[in-house]
Amino acid sequence: MNDLLNQIRLVGDWLTSSQQWHGDDGIPHRLAEHLTYSGLSLLFATLIGLAFGLLVGHTGRGAFAVASVANLARAIPTFGLVVLVVTLAGLSTTPVLVALVALAVPPILINTFEGVRGVDPDARDAAKGMGMTGWEVLLKVEVPMALPLILLGLRVAAIQVVATATVAAYPGLGGLGRFIVDGLSRNDYELVIGGSAVVVALALVVQAVFTALRRAIVSPGLRPAATKS
Amino acid sequence: MRDGEPLIRWVWIGDHVGELAHYTGVHLRLGLLPVLFGLIISVPLGILCHRWRWIYPPTLTAANVLYSVPSLALFMIFVRYTGLTERTVMIPLTLYTLSVLIPNVVDGLASVPDPVRQAATAMGFSTVRRVIQVELPIAVPVVVAGVRVAAVSSISLVAVGQLIGQGGLGYYIIRGLQLDFPTPIITATVLIMLLALVTDALLVLAQRLLTPWARGKGAKA
Amino acid sequence: MIRFDAVSKNYPNGTTAVDGLSLELAEGGITVLVGPSGCGKTTTLRMVNRMVEPTAGTVSLRGQDIREVAAPELRRGIGYVIQHAGLFPHRTILDNVATVPLLLGWGKKKARARAAELLELVGLPATMAKRYPYQLSGGQQQRVGVARALGADPPVLLMDEPFSAVDPIVRGELQAEFLRLQKELHKTIVFVTHDIDEAIKLGDNIAVFRTGGKLAQFDTPERLLAHPADDFVADFVGQDRGIRRLSFVQAAGLPLREGPALPVTASVAEARALDEPWVLVVDDARRPLGWAEAAGLADAGTLADIPLAPLGHTFSLVGDSARAALDAALLSPSRLAVGVDAQGAVAGVADAYELSAAIAGTGGSLGAAPEAAGVAGVAETAEAAGPQLVKGAADPADAEDAEDADGSGSNTGKTGGGDR
Numbered sequence: 111m112n113d114l115l116n117q118i119r120l121v122g123d124w125l126t127s128s129q130q131w132h133g134d135d136g137i138p139h140r141l142a143e144h145l146t147y148s149g150l151s152l153l154f155a156t157l158i159g160l161a162f163g164l165l166v167g168h169t170g171r172g173a174f175a176v177a178s179v180a181n182l183a184r185a186i187p188t189f190g191l192v193v194l195v196v197t198l199a200g201l202s203t204t205p206v207l208v209a210l211v212a213l214a215v216p217p218i219l220i221n222t223f224e225g226v227r228g229v230d231p232d233a234r235d236a237a238k239g240m241g242m243t244g245w246e247v248l249l250k251v252e253v254p255m256a257l258p259l260i261l262l263g264l265r266v267a268a269i270q271v272v273a274t275a276t277v278a279a280y281p282g283l284g285g286l287g288r289f290i291v292d293g294l295s296r297n298d299y300e301l302v303i304g305g306s307a308v309v310v311a312l313a314l315v316v317q318a319v320f321t322a323l324r325r326a327i328v329s330p331g332l333r334p335a336a337t338k339s
Numbered sequence: 340m341r342d343g344e345p346l347i348r349w350v351w352i353g354d355h356v357g358e359l360a361h362y363t364g365v366h367l368r369l370g371l372l373p374v375l376f377g378l379i380i381s382v383p384l385g386i387l388c389h390r391w392r393w394i395y396p397p398t399l400t401a402a403n404v405l406y407s408v409p410s411l412a413l414f415m416i417f418v419r420y421t422g423l424t425e426r427t428v429m430i431p432l433t434l435y436t437l438s439v440l441i442p443n444v445v446d447g448l449a450s451v452p453d454p455v456r457q458a459a460t461a462m463g464f465s466t467v468r469r470v471i472q473v474e475l476p477i478a479v480p481v482v483v484a485g486v487r488v489a490a491v492s493s494i495s496l497v498a499v500g501q502l503i504g505q506g507g508l509g510y511y512i513i514r515g516l517q518l519d520f521p522t523p524i525i526t527a528t529v530l531i532m533l534l535a536l537v538t539d540a541l542l543v544l545a546q547r548l549l550t551p552w553a554r555g556k557g558a559k560a
Numbered sequence: 561m562i563r564f565d566a567v568s569k570n571y572p573n574g575t576t577a578v579d580g581l582s583l584e585l586a587e588g589g590i591t592v593l594v595g596p597s598g599c600g601k602t603t604t605l606r607m608v609n610r611m612v613e614p615t616a617g618t619v620s621l622r623g624q625d626i627r628e629v630a631a632p633e634l635r636r637g638i639g640y641v642i643q644h645a646g647l648f649p650h651r652t653i654l655d656n657v658a659t660v661p662l663l664l665g666w667g668k669k670k671a672r673a674r675a676a677e678l679l680e681l682v683g684l685p686a687t688m689a690k691r692y693p694y695q696l697s698g699g700q701q702q703r704v705g706v707a708r709a710l711g712a713d714p715p716v717l718l719m720d721e722p723f724s725a726v727d728p729i730v731r732g733e734l735q736a737e738f739l740r741l742q743k744e745l746h747k748t749i750v751f752v753t754h755d756i757d758e759a760i761k762l763g764d765n766i767a768v769f770r771t772g773g774k775l776a777q778f779d780t781p782e783r784l785l786a787h788p789a790d791d792f793v794a795d796f797v798g799q800d801r802g803i804r805r806l807s808f809v810q811a812a813g814l815p816l817r818e819g820p821a822l823p824v825t826a827s828v829a830e831a832r833a834l835d836e837p838w839v840l841v842v843d844d845a846r847r848p849l850g851w852a853e854a855a856g857l858a859d860a861g862t863l864a865d866i867p868l869a870p871l872g873h874t875f876s877l878v879g880d881s882a883r884a885a886l887d888a889a890l891l892s893p894s895r896l897a898v899g900v901d902a903q904g905a906v907a908g909v910a911d912a913y914e915l916s917a918a919i920a921g922t923g924g925s926l927g928a929a930p931e932a933a934g935v936a937g938v939a940e941t942a943e944a945a946g947p948q949l950v951k952g953a954a955d956p957a958d959a960e961d962a963e964d965a966d967g968s969g970s971n972t973g974k975t976g977g978g979d980r
Contacts, residue, residue, distance in 0.1 A: 185535035190528030236646030241636030273409035306412035329650035331692030
């Protein structure tokens with residue numbers, strides 16, 4: 111217990127010392143870097159994952175390919191991929207971003223696809239029967255009904271990207287992982303634990319954002335059916 | 340990467356077969372024991388959540404919050420208590436499996452048809468026996484689907500543990516980076532993927548043997 | 561109104577869902593498509609709104625080939641109700657019902673006002689409007705499904721087993737409600753079911769399909785029961801079709817006799833004088849009170865003093881069928897069915913023998929009521945006159961069976977002695 115209080119005090123001291131809030135090594139700069147990597151890769155991954163997920167889910171064509179790609183992609187060790195990209199392409203942001211996008215697409219793709227494919231066939235049949243065009247069926251029925259799963263996919267992707275962006279500090283990139291990696295190499299435990307605290311805080315914010323998003327945009331009519339996430 | 344360095348030096352792999360096998364074993368242990376521990380925690384917890392529905396949302400939220408914490412940060416928090424040991428890697432990995440395993444146990448139990456449950460009760464099963472002998476077997480396909488996801492991501496995450504010196508095949512990823520030598524990185528990455536895929540395939544096989552009645556009904560992950 | 565011309569639907573795997581169907585459905589009636597599973601009835605229904613495209617032949621609506629209209633546009637003008645309602649779980653009940661008006665660009669306010677009106681029409685309280693489908697029972701969801709199909713007041717309604725997923729009691733309620741609605745709305749309805757009882761209850765005309773997508777018979781319910789085209793139809797219609805047929809015979813035409821009726825003020829002696837085993841006791845407005853058994857009569861006093869056996873039930877000459885009359889006879893303690901007029905006064909009595917003789921003698925064509933303007937369905941199997949009938953308002957007026965349709969027993973007032 112004492113130890114826990116000690117740790118908290120340590121984190122507090124680290125967070126409140128003024129040097130953490132200025133310059134290239136300050137929290138604001140590292141956070142901005144982290145958010146840039148994560149945000150950009152998530153944006154691209156969302157565009158790709160949603161487009162293909164909706165297409166395959168709506169038409170039902172290519173389902174097997176989507177499932178295979180997603181299964182294979184889940185097995186890729188993210189740490190290995192990021193290190194490999196840096197070793198092969200040198201230390202620059204773009205290749206790492208590409209790797210992050212590659213990691214974030216599968217959960218978005220598979221969940222979007224599953225969400226659309228899982229739409230109650232009766233609801234789809236009724237929508238068509240009432241005279242909705244293909245686009246109307248997609249946008250007014252399939253997407254709103256798939257929304258819980260789409261958001262789940264986005265959340266998993268976001269968590270993965272934030273975590274992998276942390277690890278990306280190891281081969282030399284910026285972001286919040288820098289504190290931990292630098293602390294480790296300098297044997298500066300205060301830095302390690304302070305950096306970890308910021309990373310945890312960011313993860314909690316991401317989690318909270320998705321919970322709020324879910325409350326805001328998922329229809330209450332769908333809540334009882336989807337207890338997941 | 341140095342100029343003229345090939346992507347793969349096959350000779351290196353040939354020279355390190357024994358060592359690679361050793362680290363593969365370590366990797367499997369680090370990746371799969373957490374899944375086993377996770378299952379040991381999730382099954383009773385899932386049964387509780389199924390029985391008392393109100394426990395479920397807070398439990399799931401807690402598991403999801405844990406899952407959202409990046410592995411590197413979680414490792415660092417545990418270093419203080421468990422040192423640079425395998426436990427420091429396995430405890431966080433165990434915690435990560437919960438966000439997949441608990442909902443799948445609950446969904447699996449929910450997949451038991453009501454008439455089956457009632458028939459079992461009517462035949463005189465006690466609650467405990469009914470859960471163990473009737474409900475859990477029926478839940479197996481959905482639970483295994485969760486185990487597959489947990490195992491694959493656990494095996495892939497082990498490598499990060501190398502940052503505290505316990506990463507199984509992750510050892511070669513960091514070695515390769517330090518030496519600016521891609522062969523070990525590629526070898527380790529490919530081996531980790533293969534471990535994940537083979538484990539996945541074996542789990543599918545195990546489930547078929549375990550639940551011959553569910554064959555053909557592909558359970559969703 | 562809706563016309564199928566040599567329509568077939570074959571699938572690439574070689575199965576034939578519908579085979580050379582020609583059928584014309586007249587405006588303003590309920591046509592039920594019925595048959596065992598795999599007989600093509602649902603496929604036939606879905607070809608009307610182009611949910612299924614025929615491989616051969618044409619379907620036309622009001623004389624226009626439906627392929628000339630873009631499918632979404634065509635569908636917006638046709639109501640569509642399916643088995644599990646297919647409500648949108650993410651929309652409130654009100655917004656579900658407003659779907660088609662919104663698709664047609666009515667604007668939110670007008671569409672919702674219309675939706676509220678429809679909820680009331682199908683008998684759902686306004687408090688349901690803001691709920692979501694999962695909060696409703698199956699029967700309520702099905703009502704919403706019907707309301708939603710009526711959204712833009714389409715002249716044609718397609719209903720695919722709309723009531724088969726609910727329990728029998730709710731189904732009965734929904735069916736009754738449905739008939740009431742139809743009386744009000746006069747839609748042209750195509751209704752698919754696998755349940756012959758439902759078909760007979762709801763249909764103005766029934767098309768029986770056999771496996772392989774062939775039309776076996778297209779007729780009114782009573783002709784289907786009286787003259788099944790072949791063994792398949794006879795078998796499908798069921799063994800008790802003789803009894804069920806009576807549902808279509810008006811009680812109004814049944815021969816009744818005066819019977820042993822006495823006012824409650826009559827003395828026991830008068831009752832004895834009738835020399836009948838049972839005496840029907842009526843009040844001063846001739847409404848039946850119960851049966852008095854001669855054997856149990858007291859020595860003196862009036863009929864008011866003695867205990868009466870309950871009537872069982874009576875049948876009304878206005879509205880009830882011969883089936884109700886026969887049932888009343890079987891359940892009555894005296895074995896006599898009591899017929900009452902519109903005011904509930906006793907019109908006469910008859911026993912089961914008299915009733916069945918009368919029914920058999922006329923081939924089921926008693927009491928020819930004025931022929932109502934109704935559906936005229938024409939199909940290959942229909943005879944020259946074609947089935948013409950509106951449920952509960954008329955009976956078959958087909959030439960060969962209508963010898964006794966001179967209205968002899970159709971006066972709804974007191975009917976005296978029968979033909980015995």
